[in-house]
Amino acid sequence: MLHLFNTLTGKREPFEPLNPPMVGMYVCGVTVYDYCHVGHARNALVFDVLRxxxxxxxxxxxxxxxxxxxxxxxxxxxxxxxxxxxxxxSRFIEAYYEDMDRLGIRRATEEPKATEHIEDIIRLTEVLIDKGLAYVVDGDVYFNVATYPPYGRLSKRRLEDLQAGARVEVDERKRHPMDFALWKHSKPGEPSWLSPWGPGRPGWHIECSAMSIKHLGETFDIHGGGMDLIFPHHENEIAQSCGATGKEFARFWVHNGFVQVNQEKMSKSLGNFFTIREIFAKSEWPEPVTGEVLRYFLLSTQYRGPVDFSDQALKEAKNALNGFYDLFERLKEPNDTATQGDGDINGVIERARMSFVRAMDDDLNTPMAIAALQGLRGEINKLLASGLSNQGRTQARQAFRTMGKVLGLFQLEAWQFGASFSGLPGHHAAHEREGGASGPTRLSDDEIERLVKERGEARQRKDFKKADEIRRKLSSLGIIIEDKPDGTSRWKR
RNA sequence: GGCGCCGUACCCAAGUGGUAAGGGAGCAGUCUGCAAAACUGCGAUGCGGCGGUUCGAACCCGCCCGGCGCCUCCA
Structure with missing residues (x-):
């Protein structure tokens, strides 16, 4: 059974949905005013994998x-x-989809926009005013935190502590410094909707309450987001929602840790961020490969911990992934001679599956889940060496595909190796190698095939000088040749 | 000032009381015309430091050191 760390209780708890087999999950998405960076990618990926x-x-x-x-x-x-x-x-929503598609992030079942839920937001705000939990000042509506005693239970803060540390200038019109806006009157030129309190627009926190309640009901199973949303965003959501409905809001609160660069949070203000599109633009690996490398890298750390983003980390992910796809490549090659029992392939796969599930059940321990898959890789490699039938090969590939699907890995048919990665875009000058006159020249598949064939013929003639010359040439272009026992060769980028 | 997180081998990273998973890199061997891949072997008497609890601690408690986050928009 899945156990999730619940921020609300500060403990790992068995996850049981309210109305099985249905699970209602809401995740705070992005504010669409700029391109997404790796931090957004991690957030999206974590909940994609949970889903x-x-x-x-x-x-x-x-x-x-x-x-x-x-x-x-x-x-x-x-x-x-x-x-x-x-x-x-509209521009950045489009960009968001482009980026997320390349990372293999599946679309949510509902992707509502705040501007499409103004009615719901206004209604919810009215309820809060009626209940005495919110008040109107000059066309603004504020939530009155003092009227909601459990305030702070998610972030484990006390109202007094918050006051003490408040660095913000206190709006005189607020009854309590921590009161937050549900509705803001609009200034000229700003987007605005009619409301009982005059023309205005919603505050930030209220939209998530309105949309989650609308689409999932007043009480639902999981609410997620980045760690930085715990306070004040999610704290405020709880206050508004529970205040309005009198019921429990989200049952499980799940928060992902940050992506860091040199031990510091990746953020706009520090200027140490990499956008997803920059990484794809700079990568010399084919796009689907880059997407999978990013996924593997981000999933090689448990989602609540910090993960340090670097050029080297991506290379390590790529190398680790090479081992899997190398195996898949060999699994593809039919073996018409192997007829024996395929060893204990069923047991091997079943044990891997159990380890995988045990890891994922444990608060989405993806590094451990990956270790289970690595273990399976080793076992299958051994079986392959002792002669695996075509059926066994299919079975093995299928096992990787099925478990990999949960992580969004191992779904590619072709994996091209070897193209060098020139470094991360911008930022670190040291990473910006000029790389000589030209990077690796792209050879077409036909050209490569021709050279590989030429080398094969040379090998047959025992003209190893010639054969090695061709291999060196291809190698310098980032193409690696592997000779098979039957005299033919496979190659990879 | 308040709340909280992190520190495990060259790198990444599991492990939260029973004697240190896994991967990458490296080295050696097998295989190979040579390679590549694969396989086999090697690699922390120790988990930031010092105390304490315990039959037993990386895991619990205390103190300290180092790094970070939130408290203001932030995934």
Missing amino acids: RYLEYSGYTVRFVKNFTDVDDKIIARAREQGVPCEAIT
């Missing part, structure tokens, strides 16, 4: 992930560029 694993475990997941498409930063960006907000949001 996949829940499905693997037999649940039906209703997965809601929002777009925040009305917000101060969007307004500022639109103003900078002299375009309407919609121009900004």
Whole structure:
């Protein structure tokens, strides 16, 4: 059974959905005013994997992930560029999909936008006012934290502590410094909707309450997001939602850790971030390979811990993945002579599956799950050496495909090796090698085939000088040749 | 000031009371015309430091050192 670390209780708890086999999961999506960086990728990936694993475990997941498409930063960006907000949001939503598609992040079942739920937001705000939990000042509506005693239970903070450390200038009109806006009156030129309190727009936190309740009901199973959302965003969501409904809101709160660069949080203000598209643009690996390398890299750390992003880390992920695809390549080659019992392939696969499930059940321990797959790789390699039938080969490949699917790995048909990776884009000057006159020249498959064939003929003539010359030439272009026992060769990039 | 996280081999990373998984890199061997891949072997008497609890601690407690995060928009 799946156990998840629940931020609300601070403990690892057995996960049981409210209405099995349905699981309702809401994850805070991005504010669409800029390109996504690796931190966003990790967040999206963690919940993509959680969703996949829940499905693997037999649940039906209703997965809601929002777009925040009305917000101060969007307004500022639109103003900078002299375009309407919609121009900004539609552009970055499109970019978001491009990036996430390349990472193999599946679409959520619902992807609501804040601007499409203004009615729901207004209704929820009215309820809070009616219940005396919110108040109106000059066209703004604030949530009154003092009227909600459990405030702070998610982030384990006390209101007094918050006051003590508040670095923000206190708005005189607020009754309590920690009161937060549910509705903001709009200034001229800002996006605005009619409301009982005059023209305005929603505050940030209320949209997630409104949308999650609308799509998943007042109480649902899992609410996720980055660690940095615990306070104040999720704390406020709980206050609003529980305040309005009088019921439990999300039952499990799941938060992913940060992507770091040199031990520091990757963030805009530090300028140490890499956008997803930069990485793809700079990578010399084929796009699907780069996507899988990023996934493998991000999943090689448990989701709650920090993960340090670096050029070297990506290379290590690539190398580790090479071993799997190298095996898959050999599994593809038919073996018409092997007729014996395939050893204990069923047992080997079954044991790997059990380790895999045990790891994933343990708060999504993906590094351990990957270790299980590595173990299986070793076992299958051994079986392969002793002669694995075509059926056994198919069975093995299928096992990798099935478990890999949960992590979004091992789904590719072709994996091209070897192209050198020139380093991360921008940022570290040291990584920017000029790399001589030209990088690895791209040879077409036909050209490579021709050279490999030529070398094969040379080998047959025992003209090893010639054969090695060709191999060196290909090698210098990033192409590696592996000779098979039958005299033919396979090659890889 | 408040709340919290992290520190395991060259690198990445599991392990949260029973005697250090896994991967990458490296080295050696087998195989190979030579390679590559694969396989086999090697690699932390020790888990930031010092104390304590315990039959037993990387895991629990205390103190200290180093790094980071949140408390303001942030995945």
